[in-house]
Amino acid sequence: MTGFKRLQVALSVAAGIAVVALFLWRPTAVVYGLQRAGLYASIALPMALVLGIVHIVNLAHGEMMMVAAYLSYAAARALGIDPLLALVPTTIVMFIVGIVLYRLTISRTVDGPELNQLILTFGIAMVLGQAVNMIATSQPRKISLDYVSASATVGDVSFGVYDFVFVALAAASLAGLYLFLKKTRLGQAATAVGQNPRGARIVGIDVQRTYTIVFAISAALLGIVGTFFMTKFSIFPTVGGSYTMRSFSLVAMAGIGNLPMIVVSSVILGVSEAAIQAVPHGGGWSPLVFFGLIILAIMIRSFRGGRA
Amino acid sequence: MKGLQTEALTIRFGGLTAVDGVDFSLTPGEIVGIIGPNGAGKTTLINLLAGIYAPTSGRVVFDGEDITAVPAHRRAALGIGRTFQLIHPLEDLTLVENVMTGFLFAGRRSLRAAREAAAALCRDLGLGGLNRSTGELNILETKKMEIAKALAVEPSVLFLDEVMAGLNSTETLDVIRMVREIAAHRNLGIGVVEHVMGVIKELTERVVVLDGGRLIAAGPYSEVSQDPRVVSAYLGGSV
């Protein structure tokens, strides 16, 4: 077992113990923490995929999710259907959006300086946000859905259960991505491209096609996340922005290319935030915990990762 | 004690002991060959001596002083120069600027003085077109630039890690001549890592052989090359 592996296990165990302790003190904090972890992880996983393989920090990540949410909202409103029924068309449209965005813009910057992609996606984020703002205005939108306030009562505490869909979504994304990367030919190709694009083309991989598909898969996943997101939260043109940074932070905390660790990191962050909020007047400091933990995790890894 | 000595120098990466209890020395004026199979620990040894890695155990002594804890940039200033097996030119700097860095930082010269010294050094090594970007250099020039960069720290010991690899024999002979001149004029101790035995034979007075991180043989090349352990681990039937 390498030092890094050991650290991961230690972290996971520590997280587990903390969760149990918190559960004894304030059970609902654990429930909400886990739910939030599900949300964080399901948004961060698609970013991790793109960052790990295409090596792009996609600053339009949150905006893409926002666009997906609006697509589902518009579909649900126009057709009078339940937003969750919009899942399939939105996912397909987002897949195509991913292809188009990649081909039209990002693919043209792969040869330029690295940071250009950062600023390109910043520009794309701006365009997406502003376009939605012009079409839909800044006024938040939300469809009122009965099942979103579904609740369970254990003993004398009631808590919302709908958010467990995010936990399921995160688990499904992780499992799906894992199977994709390990078991499919395309996934293997993607892994190879992620490690060495020049090496990949000489073993017969179409690198641009792989990049395109990976980016499109990430967009499609955002289509799914965005749909669930809009059932639960109000949507407005700037709603995605904070999730870009949050996802990026999570990916960095987990270590680039390490998908399972994203889930662990999300649990650590989600539960600690919930724990802080469970302390009276602790709420204002919960973002501090979020960012403090990220710095801590990154610093610890750099000290453990040692030399060279 | 002039020069560089190590005592039981050891480094482990995870479970792998890349350099294992090596006692090695290099004194000004001598040229020593460092040979051994791929993965034997030659480059790692140089990295330990240059301060890129900190050893797991053991000591490095330079001119009589223990420098085991001295960081790389100060070792360069003390006079330990080295080239890199995988050459990474500073690609945002021109040829002469690449060479300048050593004079600037290890030698603490002024910009102007460093530029002049670098230009002179390049001229000595037969490098022209000083303001070319490093991408415009051919391999021979790149290798010469690599040597110039190592010399720019004004070393008293110098390590050349496969600088002849990838050169044809004319070019190799050219570089061998150059290294000889450098050694003679500057009174350097030079450690040479090469897999081309012709070079080792031509250039070195003494050879150390590493295998699996351990020093398995030492002596003149003519003796060492007959050592059955060296033949089986390294040379094979080819020579």
Place this chain on the structure above:
Amino acid sequence: MLTVENVDCGYGRLQVLRDLSMEVAGGAVGLFGPNGAGKTTLINAIMGINRVTAGSITFEGRGIHNRPTHEIVHGGIALVPQERELFPGMTVLENLRIGAEQVPHARDRGEETLETVFGYFPILRERTKQLAGTMSGGQQRMLAVGRALMALPRLLILDEPSLGLQPSIVHELFTILGEMKEHVAVLVTEQNVRESLRTVDRGYVLENGRIVLRGTADELANDPEVERSYLGL
């Protein structure tokens, strides 16, 4: 089998290959020349990595110049690049498997080819689970050759395979290439001309982007110019 005709190729404004023609008809062909002569440029042109601005390259009768690299690989050419270009975070086995996996005609025979490769390079069988990035330089070179073989190429191109290899492995590698050329055409560039002339049947000498000499291995070995420039050491 491979024909390069009147090819021009370069980088931006720098033209490296000028009106270059050569061919590989089978067996092993060597490509020699000083640094910067354009050997790698030529190989990359064949592989579709560099754009060809004039002339044509055909492989088994089909024009392949300026085709995407992966198509050329699927078409039966495999490359062992100068920089190896392995997947450092994948295991040895994964590196080998991916060599076959992405090439349709090699895919089904992957396990079979794997045995052949292990036969050539037993060390790879011992290290199947090791990450490629942690192998030593020489081991990585063997892995790169193995990976190329997994694609079941009909033409194997090696760009300076002996670079940085310990003498015994260089020797071994050329022995293996000698065996392999019976089934697979080989095109190899080398600075170690002495070793390679043992193995290749024919050779070209490239200078400044032009072929200046061509002939059988014996002819080249006896050429005074070659003797002086390449066999001095």
Place this chain on the structure above:
Amino acid sequence: MSSIEQRPRRRAPWVFAALAALLAFLPLVAGPYPQTIARSVLTYMMLAISWDMLIRSGQLSFGIAGFFGLGGYAAAIGATYLGVPPVLTLVFAAVVVGVVALLIGAVVLRLRGMYFAIVTLALAEIFRIVMHNWSSLTGGPNGMLLPRSAFDGNSVATYLMMLVLAAVVIGVSEWFRHSRIHFALTAIRDNETVAASAGVNIYAYLLTAFAITSGIQGAVGASYAQLFGFVTPESSFNVNYTLIPLAMTLLGGMYGTWGPVVGAVLLGVVGEYLKLFIPYGHLLVYGVIIVLVILFMPRGIVGLVRGHLERSRRTTTASEKGGAA
């Protein structure tokens, strides 16, 4: 020393400098509105330059807004509790933020690439959260008003103040470009092991660059507080102070003083004029411009111009040679 004479002469920067100076003084005669725009352009320009100065070492910072906001708060706190005179708050903030950066840098400068970027981003958030929650000192979410502002808000005077500050920042940046620091930072960016082996004390140079650039960002934050007379967590730490300067630098061209200058002038002026023609939705066009410039000028504007200059220089020297032969 013919080889030293060969060193390409640097005329372009002076042309740029003269142009910039001209642009800089123009608003003085043009009136308060251009002065306001120019103050804002100068603000972003200085942030862009300081970001560029650090990226020259390869270290990507997402923390501009953090040090900018911290500088604003340092100015407000210094003026309110310590009675630091308005103009001196700039110096005060530069020192405070520089020292904070020094302490933080000592730890976080081990990190590289994305990890460093994220940590600087997180630090910026932490500064914001602390200022937000430390109500007794900072007024909490409401922020604080400065007791009095520099030159009582006189437009020309504050404009000149910004101009002087910008001149200092450009001066520091040029000093970075033309001293040994340039070689150290470039070597570190290209390859740290090679740099260390040439004797570069990587840590010391990174720390110096980090402290100086953060100090500049702090001073700019203080100037901003002086211009508008207040600080609040939301406006002072706005992530736009990170993203816009970054965009400006990449559009103008990295690794030099003039790229950020050109980028800031361009984006700043375009942004201001665009909205006169397209009141609703000009930011969409702004975004499109960013995308297009990156797609078609991957090395930024200065890079493009430099490329052209270089090519024409080459062809002229080539033809000169040809003529001589």
Place this chain on the structure above:
Amino acid sequence: QEGAAEPIRMGGVWPLGDITGEQGSKSAQLAVDELNANGGILGRPVELVVIDSEFSPDKGAAAIERLATIENVDFFIGGMSSGVHLGQIPALKRYRKITMWTGAASHLAEEAIGPDQDWYFHLHPWDYNQGASYVEGWTAIAERYPDIAIDRWFLAYEEGAFGSASFEATQQLFSDMEISGESFQSAAAGGGDYTAVLERAKEYDPDVFIWAGYDADALPIMEQARAIDFAPPLFVGAPPGWPASFGESGLAEGVTLYGMWAPSLNSVSDVSAHYYQSYVSTYDEEPATYFAPLGYTAVMILAQAVEAAGSMDQDAIIAELQNIEYDSALGETISFAPSRVISNQGIRQQKILQWQGGEQQVLWPFEFATSEPEYPFPSWDR
């Protein structure tokens, strides 16, 4: 003289990308068009120049500079967000043109303006005005409807300036009552999880539960309250605006809110009805927040003062404004009087309204009441 036909120019600054600024500016344009259709002011046409503040202090300040020096406007109007306004105040003070501001509630902005600035007119109530009006309103409601208990309060407030100010003000003003509170991160700031706060509130078991956040928080907070089965007798929301189609939600029924304007005012105010109809027929949408009628009001109030002054003389107009009685689209008649620091404060009250049948009905002030309170807040299984 040519000067007679020269237009009177008003310079407006709003965040145009935001629904408040977009509709505020459109409403101001509506007023200008109406004035021009009736022959302008003093027989001179009126022009409105609008510049986007982009929600940023420096852009907002630049807009003021441009309006003052390039556009040569006679008045400044508009406004939304205290943060932007703080940045504009130094510029406003340089030009001292008559300013009719529709936004910025923070008392810090009032302090930044300072005393003795007779050119500055502030329509929007200050944060402490709002607080005081709630005290007044709730006390009045409790008096009139003895069933309604208002002794135990719980305030959930977003952690930014807006929510924190509400909390502090409430604590001060209702100091003789039991008050508890807890902050949350608004969805507008990247949050959106209110469970911790709601649980705390549920444990506290208040008579009145108020959340002070943004429109994006409105529905999710109700859904989450429902999920944990928290239904206080008074469920009050205090966002500056409400999300689109909130009224359609079944959860809206019985939610009490603070605000200045709702379409239901049309039944008690002719000006409101007039404004509403022309807005809807011109723009084919409903005004979504009270910033829309405020934009209209700002223009109209200036027009009335100028007409009364009979000239563009600044002192004369200020004198008229200081004595004005303007019957506004917000229901109340607006007149200006000193507040804590400034001399000319317009509106001091927020109204207490309630969602009933999908619409906001006015409960208090009773003179504008359009409906009786629905009390207690219905339980969640409806």
